[in-house]
Amino acid sequence: MPDSVKTTVDPLLRDLDGKKESFRRNVVSMAAELKQVRGRLVSQEQFVVKESLCRKEAETKAKNMEMEICKLQKKLEDRNCQLEASTSAAEKFLEEVDDLRSQLALTKEIAETSAASAQSAQLQCSLLTEQLDDKTHSLREHEDRVTQLGHQLDNLQRDLRTRECSQKQLRDEVTRIEREITEAVAKSGKGAECELRKLLDEVSPKNFERMNRLLEVKDEEIAKLKDEIRLMSAHWKLKTKELESQLERQRRTDQELKKKVLKLEFCLQEARSQTRKLQRMGERRDKAIKEIRDQITGKQWNESDSREKPNFWDTSGFKIVVSMSMLILVIVSKR
Numbered sequence: 001m002p003d004s005v006k007t008t009v010d011p012l013l014r015d016l017d018g019k020k021e022s023f024r025r026n027v028v029s030m031a032a033e034l035k036q037v038r039g040r041l042v043s044q045e046q047f048v049v050k051e052s053l054c055r056k057e058a059e060t061k062a063k064n065m066e067m068e069i070c071k072l073q074k075k076l077e078d079r080n081c082q083l084e085a086s087t088s089a090a091e092k093f094l095e096e097v098d099d100l101r102s103q104l105a106l107t108k109e110i111a112e113t114s115a116a117s118a119q120s121a122q123l124q125c126s127l128l129t130e131q132l133d134d135k136t137h138s139l140r141e142h143e144d145r146v147t148q149l150g151h152q153l154d155n156l157q158r159d160l161r162t163r164e165c166s167q168k169q170l171r172d173e174v175t176r177i178e179r180e181i182t183e184a185v186a187k188s189g190k191g192a193e194c195e196l197r198k199l200l201d202e203v204s205p206k207n208f209e210r211m212n213r214l215l216e217v218k219d220e221e222i223a224k225l226k227d228e229i230r231l232m233s234a235h236w237k238l239k240t241k242e243l244e245s246q247l248e249r250q251r252r253t254d255q256e257l258k259k260k261v262l263k264l265e266f267c268l269q270e271a272r273s274q275t276r277k278l279q280r281m282g283e284r285r286d287k288a289i290k291e292i293r294d295q296i297t298g299k300q301w302n303e304s305d306s307r308e309k310p311n312f313w314d315t316s317g318f319k320i321v322v323s324m325s326m327l328i329l330v331i332v333s334k335r
Contacts, residue, residue: 083296086292086295086296087296089292090289090292090293090296093285093288093289093292094289096285097282097285097286097289100278100281100282100285101282103278104275104278104279104282107271107274107275107278108275110271111268111271111272111275114264114267114268114271115268117264121260121261121264124257125257125261128253128257132250132253132254135246135250136250139243139246139247143243145239149232149235149236149239152232153229153232153233153236156225156228156229156232157229159225160222160225160226160229163221163222163225164222170214
């Protein structure tokens with residue numbers, strides 16, 4: 001080859017060599033850049049996978065939290081229902097307690113009235129017992145008088161009997177004397193008979209007059225005694241009837257008073273038993289109301305504690321999860 005051609009070819013070859021070297025350098029740099037880009041892509045893909053996993057975990061956590069929130073809401077609703085039921089029950093208990101208190105007041109008033117009536121009945125009983133004592137004393141006095149009258153009647157009857165006996169004896173003696181005189185006259189004869197008749201005519205009328213007077217006096221005394229005995233017997237019968245009627249009245253009054261006292265004692269016992277029962281019921285209701293109030297206060301404290309607790313939506317963990325999910329969504333949307 002000639003020298004001119006060599007001189008023209010050498011710079012071209014040099015240019016080619018330079019271009020080759022620059023191309024090689026560019027290729028090497030491009031390969032390095034490709035490697036870097038591939039590494040970046042791999043790292044970005046790994047980051048995207050991690051973020052997708054984190055997103056899924058956040059979504060699952062959010063779902064779990066929503067489920068827990070729903071459960072908590074249901075629990076709160078149940079608690080509210082329980083509180084409403086307990087408040088209604090407490091109101092009912094309070095109404096029942098008010099009714100029981102009114103009943104207790106009424107029973108106390110009834111017991112007081114019954115006690116007052118019992119006291120008045122006791123006073124009446126004491127007065128009646130005093131009256132009964134007075135009446136029994138008067139009855140005893142009347143009985144003593146009746147016994148005295150009976151003794152007087154017995155004495156009068158004895159006197160009557162003795163006087164009747166003496167009158168009979170006198171009559172018997174008179175008849176006997178007359179018989180003796182007639183017998184003596186019959187035995188003595190006519191002369192003596194005339195004398196005796198004269199004597200008898202002189203003596204017999206006087207004796208007969210005396211005897212008649214005595215007999216009339218005795219008869220009058222006997223009639224007076226009989227009248228007195230009749231009056232005394234009638235008076236005694238009236239007194240006995242009056243005493244028997246008074247005794248029956250007193251017995252009836254005693255029985256009525258005993259019945260009234262028994263009724264009052266029974267009413268007092270019933271009132272005391274009712275007051276005791278009502279007091280026990282009131283104590284039980286007071287205890288139940290205290291327990292319900294304690295439960296209500298405990299539930300209110302629990303609700304206040306739950307309200308004072310930080311809200312789940314305001315927690316830092318929930319905010320971090322939401323921010324990470326938003327970043328992942330932005331990156332995915334850009335890709």
